[in-house]
Amino acid sequence: MFISDSIESYLEAADTGTTYTRRTYRTAMNLFQEYLRQREIPPDASVLEDLDVDRLLVFATWLLDETGIGKRTLQTYLAALAAWTSYLQVRGWLPFSAQELARFQDGLKRIRRNQRPPELLPYPPRQEELELLVSAARETVLRRPGDKREQLAKLRDIAIVEALRCTGLRVGELVSILRKQLEDQDRAVWVTGKRNKVRRVYFDERTWGAIHHYLQARQPFDGATGRPLSELPVFARHDRKSGSKVLPLSTQSVQNTIRRLAEGAGLGAKGITPHALRHYFATRIYQTTRDLAVTQTALGHESPNTTRIYAKLEDNAVRDAHREAFGSN
Numbered sequence: 001m002f003i004s005d006s007i008e009s010y011l012e013a014a015d016t017g018t019t020y021t022r023r024t025y026r027t028a029m030n031l032f033q034e035y036l037r038q039r040e041i042p043p044d045a046s047v048l049e050d051l052d053v054d055r056l057l058v059f060a061t062w063l064l065d066e067t068g069i070g071k072r073t074l075q076t077y078l079a080a081l082a083a084w085t086s087y088l089q090v091r092g093w094l095p096f097s098a099q100e101l102a103r104f105q106d107g108l109k110r111i112r113r114n115q116r117p118p119e120l121l122p123y124p125p126r127q128e129e130l131e132l133l134v135s136a137a138r139e140t141v142l143r144r145p146g147d148k149r150e151q152l153a154k155l156r157d158i159a160i161v162e163a164l165r166c167t168g169l170r171v172g173e174l175v176s177i178l179r180k181q182l183e184d185q186d187r188a189v190w191v192t193g194k195r196n197k198v199r200r201v202y203f204d205e206r207t208w209g210a211i212h213h214y215l216q217a218r219q220p221f222d223g224a225t226g227r228p229l230s231e232l233p234v235f236a237r238h239d240r241k242s243g244s245k246v247l248p249l250s251t252q253s254v255q256n257t258i259r260r261l262a263e264g265a266g267l268g269a270k271g272i273t274p275h276a277l278r279h280y281f282a283t284r285i286y287q288t289t290r291d292l293a294v295t296q297t298a299l300g301h302e303s304p305n306t307t308r309i310y311a312k313l314e315d316n317a318v319r320d321a322h323r324e325a326f327g328s329n
Contacts, residue, residue: 001093003051004033004043010087028080035062039306042194048088049095049171049251052275056081057107075112082108095255099268124279125272129265130165133258133272136265137161152221153238155214157257160235162207164258164274168281168299169201170194171251171274179215180230193300201298222246279310286310 007029011022033043041050063069063077085104088094096104125133137158142150163174173191181189187208192198203211211234215222222232225246233248254274262272270276278299286295286307296307 001048002044003036003041003046003048006048006088006093007033007043007084010084013087024076025080025083028077029084031063031067031077032059032081035059038062045194047172047251048093049255050275051095052273053096053100053104053107056085056104057111060111078108078111095252095273097259097268099270100273124283125267125270125276129267129270129272130277130280132265132267133261134158134161134165136261140261140264148220149238149240152214152218155210155217156235156238157261159207159210159214160254160257161261161277162210163203164277164281166204166207166281167201168278168285170278170300171254173201174274175233175235175249175251175254177234178230179232179234182211182234191300195302197300197302199297199300218246282307282310 011026011029036043036046036055039055041055059081060074060078063074069077082105085094085101089096089101094101137154137160140154140157142154144150160174163169169191170193173193177189177191181191183189187203187205189201189203190198191201215234218236221236221244222229224244225232227246232246235249235254236242237247237249237253258272258274258277259268262268262270282295282299285298286292289295292304292307292310295310296304299307301307
């Protein structure tokens with residue numbers, strides 16, 4: 001479901017009390033959508049899976065900076081946001097784990113106490129946590145070891161985790177890749193991101209091997225469709241409801257897969273999502289290059305302001321410059 005559709009459904013269905021309160025809540029959610037647009041998350045083109053807890057909480061900072069509202073109005077607008085998330089949660093539409101919801105609620109409490117929240121940064125998984133996630137995918141125990149569909153789902157999930165780890169792909173981009181888009185020579189693929197922004201994404205050797213291992217194992221299914229292989233999705237469904245068709249995964253399926261693997265790896269409390277893996281990729285790219293322009297291009301961001309946040313994550317550039325200038329240890 002698109003973010004804008006969920007907001008409209010909430011505003012129409014929610015019992016928000018008086019006419020004044022309902023009008024105020026609509027104003028709050030209109031501002032929330034404007035905030036998302038400035039963060040390159042167009043509400044009428046982005047789905048709920050594109051949100052994370054930090055983005056919701058930073059809305060409070062944006063309100064104070066961009067609108068100059070008072071404390072009482074801020075509390076009202078945050079109440080509207082909290083009511084919207086509760087509306088989504090009750091209907092099973094909110095792609096947050098229990099731990100993420102707890103962190104969101106705790107963040108709201110802190111904001112209400114202090115009025116202005118501290119700047120919130122994305123928290124990418126550490127390298128060792130990523131390896132645990134990959135291991136969980138590779139060590140998945142099949143319920144029916146001889147079941148071909150389960151075998152393919154396991155190989156697919158391994159390839160998905162590896163791909164998200166080393167590409168920074170958005171989930172919507174990942175599930176849209178067709179086999180004809182894969183470029184063996186450079187281990188790359190052209191993807192179309194938000195606002196039809198096209199970029200080239202590269203895979204490391206480990207990921208490329210996982211993808212091709214999966215596709216080779218899938219050949220009997222692919223060949224039975226009668227469709228050209230080039231037109232089939234790289235990542236397909238393998239549940240029995242898909243039958244003999246080769247259908248693309250939904251973004252929610254990928255979200256559920258990462259959440260399940262994180263729990264299996266003992267990382268359930270970390271709130272690891274596909275977007276967290278995108279944070280991991282962005283941080284690694286910036287730490288390696290110290291180049292915001294390269295990081296911006298790799299992520300497909302339209303504005304450098306969106307990318308600049310990664311310069312604040314474990315950025316040792318100032319420390320290194322200080323040591324070079326003053327010889328500190």
